[in-house]
Amino acid sequence: MASSNTKRMDVGASSDVVTSVQVTVNGVAHQVGTEFSPQTHLIDYLRNELHLTGAKAVCREGGCGACTVVATTPDPEDPKKSKTFSVNACQQLLFACDGWEVETVEHLGDRHHGYHPLQEALASFYGTQCGYCSTGMVMTMHGQQKSRGSLTMSQVEAALDGNLCRCTGYRPILDAFKALAEDASQDLKDRLPDLEDSHKERGCCKSKNKCQRSCGASCENIKTIKKKNVSTVTEGTQWYQPVSIQSLYDVINSLAEGETYQLVVGNTGEGVYRNSSTPTASISMAGVRELYAIQKSATSLKLGSSVSLGRAMEVFKDVQFAEGFHYLESLASHWSVVANTATRNVGSIGGNLMLKHQHPEFPSDIFLTLLGTGASLTLGTAADASTSEVTLEQFLSISMAGRVILSVTLPQLSLNTQIHSYKIGPRAVNAHAYVNAVFRFEVNTTADFQITSKPFILYGGINPNFIHAKQTEEFLTSQSLLQPGLMVQAASVLSSEMYPDSQPQDASPQYRSSLAQALLYKAVLSILGEAVSPSLAGAGSLITRPVSSGKQFFEENMEMLPVGKPIPKVESLPQVSGEALFMNDAPILPGELHGIFIQSGVGRANIKAIDTSKAVTLEGVVAVVTAADIPGINSFIAANDVHPEEVFASVEVKYAGQPLGLVVATSHSAAKAATSLVVVEYENQQAPVLTIQQAQAEGWVFPTQQKPLTQGDIEEGFAASTHIITGEFDLGGQHHMALEPISARVAPTEDGYDVLSTTIWPAECQATVAQVLGVDASSVNVSVRRIGGSFGGKISRSHMVSSAVAVAAWKTHRPVKVSLDLKTHMTLVGGREPYYSKYKVGIDAEGKVLAIEEELTCDSGCVGNDVASGIGAAFMSSVYYCPNWLVQPMYAITNTASNTFTRAPGIVESLATMEAIMDHIAAVLGKDPLQVREINLANAGALRPGFTPVVRNVFKEEILPRLRVTADFDKRKAEVSAYNESKRWRKRGMALVPFCFNIGFDVIFRFGGLVNIYAHDGSVAITHGGTDMGQGINTKVSQIAAYILGVPLETVRVKATSTTANANSSHQGATICSDIVCLGVKKACETLAEKIAEFKATLPEGGAGVSWPELLKLCVSGDVDISERFWTQQGKYPANYDVYGGACVEVELDVLTGTFLIHRVDVIEDCGQSMSPLVDVGQVEGALVMGLGLHTTEEIKFNPTTGQKLAAGTWSYKPPSALDIPVDLRVTLLPNSSNESGVLRAKAVGEPPLCLSYGVVMALRQAITAARSMAGESGWFDISTPLTVEKIQQLCLVDSSQFVTTQE
Ligand SMILES: Cc1cc2nc3c(=O)[nH]c(=O)nc-3n(C[C@H](O)[C@H](O)[C@H](O)COP(=O)(O)OP(=O)(O)OC[C@H]3O[C@@H](n4cnc5c(N)ncnc54)[C@H](O)[C@@H]3O)c2cc1C
Ligand code: FES
Ligand code: FES
Secondary structure (H helix, E strand, O other): OOOOOOOOOOOOOHHHOEOOEEEEEOOEEEEEOOOOOOOOEHHHHHHHHOOOOOOOOOOOOOOOOOOEEEEEEEEOOEEEEEEEEEEEOOOOEOHHHOOEEEEOHHHOOEOOOEOOHHHHHHHHOOOOOOOOOHHHHHHHHHHHHHHHOOOOHHHHHHHHHHOOOOOOOOHHHHHHHHOOOOOOOHHHHHOOOOOOOOEOOOOOOOOOOOOOOOOOOOOOOOOOOOOOOEEEEEOOEEEEOOOOHHHHHHHHHHOOOOOOEEEEOOOHHHHOOOOOOOOOEEEEOOOOHHHHOEEEOOOEEEEEOOOEHHHHHHHHHHHOOOOOOOOHHHHHHHHOOOOOHHHHHHOEHHHHHHHHHHOOOOOOHHHHHHHHHOOEEEEEEOOOOEEEEEEHHHHHOOOOOOEEEEEEEEEOOOOOEEEEEEEEOOOOOOOOOOEEEEEEEEEEOOOOOEEOOOOEEEEEOOOOOOOEOHHHHHHHOOOEOOOOOHHHHHHHHHHHHOOOOOOOOOOOHHHHHHHHHHHHHHHHHHHHHHHOOHHHOOOOOOOOOOOOEEEEEOOOOOOOOOOOOOOOOOOHHHHHHOOOOOHHHOOOOOOOEEEEEEEOOOOOEEEEEEEOHHHHHOOOEEEEEEHHHOOOOOOOOOOOOOOOOOOOOOOEEOOOOOEEEEEEEOOHHHHHHHHOOOEEEEEOOOOOOOOHHHHHHHOOEEEOOOOOEEEOOHHHHHHOOOEEEEEEEEEOOEOOOOOOOOEEEEEEEOOEEEEEEOOOOHHHHHHHHHHHHOOOHHHEEEEEOOOOOOOOOOOOOHHHHHHHHHHHHHHHOOOEEEEOOHHHHHHHOOOEOOEEEEEEEEEOOOOOEEEEEEEEEEEOOOOOOOOOHHHHHHHOOOOEOOOEEEEEEEEEOOOOOOOOOOOOOOHHHHHHHHHHHHHHHHHHHOOOHHHHHHHOEOOOOOOOOOOOOOOOOHHHHHHHHHHHHHOOHHHHHHHHHHHHHHOOOEEEEEEEEEEEEEEOOOOOOOOEEEEEEOOOOOOEEEEEOOOOOOOOHHHHHHHHHHHHHOOOHHHEEEOOEEOOOOOOOOOOOOOOHHHHHHHHHHHHHHHHHHHHHHHHHHOHHHHOOOOHHHHHHHHHHOOOOOEEEEEOOOOOOOOOEEEEEEEEEEEEEEOOOOOEEEEEEEEEEOOEOOOOHHHHHHHHHHHHHHHHHHHHHOOOOEOOOOOOEOOOOOOOOOOOOOOOOOOEEEEEEOOOOOOOOOHHHEOOOOOHHHHHHHHHHHHHHHHHHHHHHHOOOOOOOOOOEOOOHHHHHHHOOOOHHHOOOOOO
């Protein structure tokens, strides 16, 4: 509804003004008007209004790609034409889609119409695990295919720069789409399914008279509406859609004093900086065609300000061949790593420049590179319609109130002019710059590379005021770049004029300063090209990434088919088409309310008062619930032996981000607005404790419940040692970052509460809801269909949300739902524990380990639940033998969100510590790291402190010898050494990493389930206490049921789990639960098969000739129950066993910047006799890539004063992208392996391979060691993880005194 403080405006001729816009979705036109707020995003309209839930809302900041849809719009450059592109629906405002045809994944293909080739390919390549990213992946590729026609493999890879997947490790996704590329290898093409008949393109019904809209096609009969001025108003914001610059000015001039406005082009700016307040006017620029104009003359290239970054890149690639525009090639290359494909498709040049104008600290690549070219801007002033030309530097100091950027003009430059630019950030793509730089030099290449005019040296990311390196520009003017010592002096001048600021979220000032110097040196090396000495050749550029490839080797077990068969996931087609429904996709219930958490802004204080009086009066707000409203117990932990954790903080705030209450309202926006009106008063506020070291100082570090692990006599071991080595090791934490955010809906019902939750522990969810409400568990019905990834994050953490929602549902008597966005999710709950490890190791002269004393401390956050250092300590021996051990597991309490189990908790850290010890020994003795490892490998029968003696060291006996051959280890290692000898600023490293991971059938894991055979046709339905969260449990279960019952796999279906059907089941963790559930299903099916066989034997002639359905009907009429319940009893599990693996990792490092490329990884994983090889390969690859993120890019930082988590959301937290994975990834499931202790002779696989990812740190250590030796340093150095590009560069000891250009 129109609010009283806004006024309706007629813009231009009144007949042109309409109050609604038209959006066509999947061929059906919709009028959209004042019933929606102008701030409504396309994603919410699609999901909530049209119930098209294929596109997912995850980050809501343009950083994950899960919401991708494809749009066809009139081409603003020529409205007679149209253009098609992918776009993030979470950024796109609904009203800005006027005249658009939007296509969602539902339109591409489904079980009724057949699946689209892209969907088929993704499913059949095993490209889905949890499936939460899958629809976004499909739509990104669909947009690319539709806009470009055909694609090359390289274009396929580049297009996925903005789509995150946490499960698969990307390799199968890339392979699936590359198989459809024009230059696909035959090998990839051969793996495509037969696509001939599978998909019927949805064509238009061609009904010229009356369109029935039944075909669902992009309908030819729906006319693209002509753009008109639109003015509409709701929720305090007026939406305008001017159609010319003059009408744009009219709108701006018509606004009353105090009214604020926002120009809307791509609206992607809110992915970087959320609007702190809602503007009173939103003005869409889509109809102002002049702002999309592109004009090329002999001396200039002029681009309208609304031209998208993607379109500009296309223009640059065309125009680069015109005389004086050669520099556009490097501009296009730089812009290709700005944001991501979907953002560049709509994000405009003007919008980007305005972000820089509004936020001077924003390291805008567009601003910087345009300034570097000497481009100018044309600004328009609304008040008098005048225009002015300004430089980009002048633009920064001009008030833009009432002004509009009209265009940017790029000049023709002399042929001697060279422009080189760089962007160094936390991740290869889709990441902002730590430092970006552009260098413009006019150089006479025939006269000693003399600089013929004052160069332009510009930086971003240094501090908000610093752009130009003026003194360095002066210094270099007229110099010859070949002059000895020039760059050393230039770096010194540069450092004297550059003062990087220190912000907790940024890279350190030291790194940024060193990087700035290094980039200047790089630019000069680039200009000098072949003129530099051979060891410097190539150092001017960053490492380029070739198209990646993958190979998978496994045996197919034919004895128990379909067990052992490499089949795609059973849910993969529903996942790639959006038919697979997740919790958040449930239709909205009548009267459903939205909840948003009130979170603490400080990390260590007491709550004095929470004033909700203003919030509750806001229109749409129904209630604000706090600790005082909880009718039962204020804890979302119900399990025994763990500490309570408050749903809402009652007295004490333990971490910044902790929930203090929940606002519930009729709309998401009202709930959100109300949270900002809640006033919290704190008292006794203190500096938060954020690290293990700070916790030690406070006395907040304690021994765990587990006793220290001991073996032999540690003192004797040290006494017998020739060397004693001591060291410390810091390992960072990790967000789970499952793409499906934690969510819950609680609906009051006639007998209690129906709960939908993203939990992998429904029984505890039920118990905690019952506990907070003080009701019987039998009145709480929890059901879960599937989960969009967990990695441990949805074991107990989901219950914080479901319990809070339950309190609100109880209070309001209405259904309430909370769906966290990624940023809130990351600040609300903890993740993987950070670790600090302190070791003392005794060795003999050869390097054989005689004694290990270790203190392994984890940071468990504000509550000591889920402490994993004790688990880790038990695994520490890995593949090695040491006679004498003393390992003390400890835990620290800090003012951070309670940390929780995360894939291989504690184990990945303790194994990394063990590998660091091996590297440390090698460095001390000057030995080859692999040699040191080899002499310490355990033999069969060797004792170890955590588990029973080694049965057989599979790594030593099989994996290592195999890897040496298949990875060509020795030859490649020699090549790496030769390469390092020949290059000054590029170094390679290669390492071989092992692991041994003991699988224990822990007492806590018990699951119930039910196998039903239907007499009607003999098909089978299973429900079990586990949940498919991507790990493939339902696929394995279906394969087992089909094998044991002897029915076709397609007739077996796995249904949702619930607390009614599978009461009291455990959570899933410790890698083993898939196998336990498989065991239960196997036993139930065996019992059924026996019962049916016994009954069959009683039939005439032993039932010969009776068909399966007939037999089952006879069973039922003969009172044979053909349903079987199971309960996986402790004591009936097989014995514990070891899983082994190994990997060979090769990396290349750009010493000057710290950026690196993982060239090749060869993995061998022992999966026993794999039940489902594609599932297992998927787990290996996914775990490996998740671990690569843990060890390199995923850095968590906090504000030291408030304790607020700074790494939250996709802008500040960087898991690996598709362009960070190994370029060449080869995975082998160890052949001829069998496991007598396993279910159907298989070995569990979900967590162990994550331990291999530490190999990248080991390989980088080799490369860094080679770089340090050039700086005169040798010997051991500490590495803390994540080993970010910043840390790498700093460890390489880059010294500007070595910035030579020739052999000086
Ligand atoms: C995930 C992600 C990653 C990104 N990574 C990078 C990166 O690595 N490097 C980088 O440089 N940028 C990056 N960006 C920023 C991106 O380039 C900008 O968001 C985009 O260019 C803004 O264009 P837009 O059309 O969407 O602007 P909008 O969001 O529509 O507008 C942004 C602002 O500009 C104003 N505005 C728009 N046009 C005009 C005009 N003609 N005159 C006056 N004011 C105007 C608007 O009022 C608004 O305040 C990233 C963005 C996202 C979402
Ligand atoms: S990009 Fe839209 S939800 Fe992440
Ligand atoms: S399958 Fe990609 S996020 Fe789970």
